[in-house]
Amino acid sequence: MGAVKKQFCEYLAKHNLKVTRQREIILEAFLQSPSHLSAEELYLRLRKEHPNIGYATVYRTMKLLAECGIAAQRHFGDRQTRYEPSTSEDHHYHLICESCGQIVEFEDERIEQLLQQVASAHQFHLNHQRLELYGLCPKCQTR
Ligand SMILES: [Zn+2]
Ligand SMILES: [Zn+2]
Known part of the structure; x- marks a missing residue:
């Protein structure tokens, strides 16, 4: 603080x-x-x-x-x-429910490595990364 x-x-x-x-x-x-x-x-x-x-x-x-x-x-x-x-910006990703708006955060080293690889394959230096997955949360799927 x-x-x-x-x-x-x-x-x-x-x-x-x-x-x-x-x-x-x-x-x-x-x-x-x-x-x-x-x-x-x-x-x-x-x-x-x-x-x-x-x-x-x-x-x-x-x-x-x-x-x-x-x-x-x-x-x-x-x-x-x-x-x-x-x-907390850089190393977590988001799952977003398109029905109720719930937002779940997750981390995954493998995704991070993969994004690094993709960036360097294009000779990019990675500053930020952002990954958002949209869909339905478990609750909204049963509605
Ligand atoms: Zn939902
Ligand atoms: Zn977040």
């Missing part, structure tokens, strides 16, 4: 923005929440305890967190921008 908060404070200072209590609360809530929340979902989670924090503030703060590299933006085909900590 310490290093992340420092990173955020430095970014705000560099852009002449203030470190407000609200921004701190949103950062903490983001880091403690389950992954893949949209700004709206985070706002709804915060609302009970912090009714003074508006949706626009959450929305803008999440954009700032993405700009300074703490949060990674994700799009899973439903037009929502979702956020997850960028430390």
Whole structure:
């Protein structure tokens, strides 16, 4: 938490923005929440305890967190921008249920190696990798 908060404070200072209590609360809530929340979902989670924090503030703060590299933006085909900590960005992949929207993360060394091989076969240096598989989760298959 310490290093992340420092990173955020430095970014705000560099852009002449203030470190407000609200921004701190949103950062903490983001880091403690389950992954893949949209700004709206985070706002709804915060609302009970912090009714003074508006949706626009959450929305803008999440954009700032993405700009300074703490949060990674994700799009899973439903037009929502979702956020997850960028430390977890690289080495996990996503299964997305097209019916209920459930998102499952998985890791697989073999896929990682395969992607590396594909990249180097095309003389690419791999910076990021992203793999999203769309389908139906077990629950939705039985409906
Ligand atoms: Zn489902
Ligand atoms: Zn994820």
